[in-house]
Amino acid sequence: MxxxxxxxxxxxxxxxxxxxxxxxxxxxxxxxxxxxxxxxxxxxxxxxxxxxxxxxxxxxxxxxxxxxxxxxxxxxxxxxxxxxxxxxxxxxxxxxxxxxxxxxxxxxxxxxxxxxxxxxxxxxxxxxxxxxxxxxxxxxxxxxxxxxxxxxxxxxxxxxxxxxxxxxxxxxxxxxYAFIVYGQWYSRTALNRLEVEYPRTWDEMLAVCEKAKQQGMAGWTYAGQYPYYFNFTLYPFIGKIGGADVLRAIDNLEPNAWRHDAVKAAFEAYYELTARGYVLQGSPGLTHEESQDEWNKYNALFIPNGSWVENEARKNTPADFDMAVGPPTSLDSSDAMPFETLWASAxxxxxxxxxxxxxxxxxxxxxxxxxxxxxxxxxxxxxxxxxxxxAADGLELPPGLSSAQETLAAAGDNIVIPRLPDWYRQLNNEEIGGAVAAMMAGEIEPDEAINRCQQAADATAQDDSIQKFQHV
Missing domain, CATH: 3.40.190.10 (Periplasmic binding protein-like II)
Known part of the structure; x- marks a missing residue:
């Protein structure tokens, strides 16, 4: 002392x-x-x-x-x-x-x-x-x-x-200080057991989740108590579908930014995971650590997360898990940005x-x-x-971090960095997160979730007590 x-x-x-x-x-x-x-x-x-x-x-x-x-x-x-x-x-x-x-x-x-x-x-x-x-x-x-x-x-x-x-x-x-790769984290071992490849399109995602369901395994789990974790894949998915300008409009609190067709397509795709029963039962009530534990138990294939997860979940990760991360699965060939696009930032x-x-x-x-x-x-x-x-050059990296480095390299310049989470913390974590949480729990449908997001963004834009930021 x-x-x-x-x-x-x-x-x-x-x-x-x-x-x-x-x-x-x-x-x-x-x-x-x-x-x-x-x-x-x-x-x-x-x-x-x-x-x-x-x-x-x-x-x-x-x-x-x-x-x-x-x-x-x-x-x-x-x-x-x-x-x-x-x-x-x-x-x-x-x-x-x-x-x-x-x-x-x-x-x-x-x-x-x-x-x-x-x-x-x-x-x-x-x-x-x-x-x-x-x-x-x-x-x-x-x-x-x-x-x-x-x-x-x-x-x-x-x-x-x-x-x-x-x-x-x-x-x-x-x-x-950290440089984080956000995306769909998964176990290579789990995919190999199902004899499937990492899904590159949403049709492939649904097919992989259906095969997992037939074998008693959920396609996804997530931290329902901290629903903004879903944004780690949802935001870059929106950007991938409609282009980076859609995310910039959302960051800038532009009118009707949340009503863009790319947002609607992304929300409907995610809602389909819930509607088809591909989300692990009980996920809406899980903490981030509890959801990671379920994932480590091979009870779900994918989890939206950042590259800190390998260290955070280390004590409960099986030795044969072979952790990896991929960019958000694309919607289809009409996407504005390539499959490799992901969110990575300091x-x-x-x-x-x-x-x-x-x-x-x-x-x-x-x-x-x-x-x-x-x-x-x-x-x-x-x-x-x-x-x-x-700083990591020459180091022997564990599987998750090695995968993150490879995924980052594959993305090249196709990196999106949403600023809403740090410019407007309450809007992102509570209002947007709450709307996504309600949708993923099956309580509301995508149109209602989008309306809630837009209404919350408009309220923030009109609140003079909240400092506003713009992309330059």
Whole structure:
């Protein structure tokens, strides 16, 4: 544990919140309350050098909060050891309750220095930006990289990483550390047992699911309690059918964007899975982990997910499972984009609060994480690509990650990156997710689900309290 006034202040705040002396505000409260405006414990910068471009104080302590989800926290602990080799000690916190635990501190102006703002309880990044509570990371991107001072951090990143941190301006407010391949995850062993190939068209998908059903196996399962997981395949499916412009219109909250023919075709195709009994019974009530467990038990062929699933489901994955991922199955030959099209983007977003006591240390910690040693360690530990170019080259990868890398390479430039999930978190997770969930549970039909999505998007567009973003 750390010592001194720096830790005492933070420890007091943590204990006070835990004791219930702080009331956790709702998301709307955060959007209406600006930060407290800093404190007297802020660490001042020392003179910048080639080895210390941000002027981190030699004994500057750091507080890092990590989302304890599919990636765990060991990769962060390892990066913290590197930081401590040159600077002060690190107070490490892991939690699944990011918003619950940190939102009060953000409002009070007493945040940690680095936050892995991820998971179902992540803070609304748009609200943080609007209230000037999160730091622009351009200084980090323009700094020399850890491994080669002649190359900037910006130049080491995978395509799309910087864009995922931008919200309608050139400023970059978050660093998404993992590079995720979203798609239809499956077991090669399961398909081989059925003697079928990965379905490339929707007719082939229905035929594969029917064969599975005849042998007592469901075609699909999903995280019904977190229905936005379905969007990991549904959004790129829509883009594949109608083109990337359809997704851009949805992101931009354009009138009737959800009523595009591509959306209708995608919803009707997914609804057919439910109507024909190809979805595992009970899926609407499953958590993400429970749905993955059913999939690991060979009770379902496909699950919509991201490439963190291999690590998250590792303890329950059979040795013979041979995990793999494919792009969303195409509708038919009339699709606007090729079969290989998929959603792949930087994820697992890290932010530095604007009121962080040790901003230089936070920037240096992220620079360390973007170094080759930390990036390779991340891939080896959690079976996920990082946002650092070439960091996984030469590594022996597990089957799921190897498949993700192959699927990403096959896609080439045919990558779609929906921004609705991070521009309008509540709209995506609750309204859109809720409409899709009701449809997949058989409670409503596709037309009603589409109407709900469009009505929710229109309400968001008309709500002046919600900051709007546009593709540029």
């Amino acid at each position: 750390n010592s001194g006034p720096y830790l005492n202040r933070r420890a007091l705040m943590g204990r006070t919140a835990a004791a219930g002396l702080f009331t956790v505000p709702a998301v709307s409260a955060l959007t209406s309350c600006a930060s407290g405006g800093g404190d007297d414990d802020s660490v001042e910068r020392e003179e910048s050098t080639d080895a210390n471009p941000f002027g981190v104080s030699a004994d500057a302590e750091l507080e890092v909060v990590i989302f304890d989800g599919g990636f765990g926290d060991q990769y962060a602990l390892d990066a913290e050891k590197i930081y401590q080799g040159s600077y002060g000690t690190v107070e490490h916190v892991k939690t699944t309750e990011i918003q619950t635990r940190l939102q009060p501190r953000m409002v009070q102006g007493d945040p940690p220095d680095v936050i892995d703002n991820s998971g179902a309880d992540a803070m609304d990044i748009a609200a943080l930006i609007r209230n000037e509570q999160v730091l622009d990371l351009t200084e980090l991107l323009d700094a020399p990289s850890l491994d080669d001072p002649g190359v900037t951090v910006r130049e080491t990143l995978m395509p799309g990483t910087i864009e995922m941190g931008q919200f309608g301006s050139d400023a970059v407010y978050r660093l998404s 994820s697992e977003p890290f932010i530095i609060p604007a009121d962080a006591p040790n901003v230089p240390g936070g920037l240096e910690f992220l620079r360390i994480m973007l170094g080759r040693e930390s990036a390779r360690n991340f891939t080896e530990l959690v079976s996920s690509l990082s946002c650092v170019r070439g």
